[in-house]
Amino acid sequence: MRTKWGSCNPAKGIIWLNSELAKKPKRMIDYVIVHELAHLISPKHDRLFAAVLDRELPTWRSIRQELNSLPLAAWED
Numbered sequence: 001m002r003t004k005w006g007s008c009n010p011a012k013g014i015i016w017l018n019s020e021l022a023k024k025p026k027r028m029i030d031y032v033i034v035h036e037l038a039h040l041i042s043p044k045h046d047r048l049f050a051a052v053l054d055r056e057l058p059t060w061r062s063i064r065q066e067l068n069s070l071p072l073a074a075w076e077d
């Protein structure tokens with residue numbers, strides 16, 4: 001699940017975050033953290049994963065779109 005912004009190893013319970021993320025708006029940091037935490041529940045981008053994001057960060061789709069429009073993109077893994 002490695003990406004430019006973060007990754008999660010659910011088996012080991014390890015989340016990695018790109019330090020460049022610290023320069024981004026707080027909503028984007030929140031999105032990446034919630035995204036990676038959701039991988040602890042579901043390692044895939046499946047319905048369960050989306051349901052967790054919908055519950056924890058209802059605006060996640062627009063934030064993801066915004067994040068993807070930034071230069072250091074290639075978010076989807």
Ligand SMILES: [Zn+2]
Nearest residue numbers: 001035045077
């Ligand atoms: Zn992911």
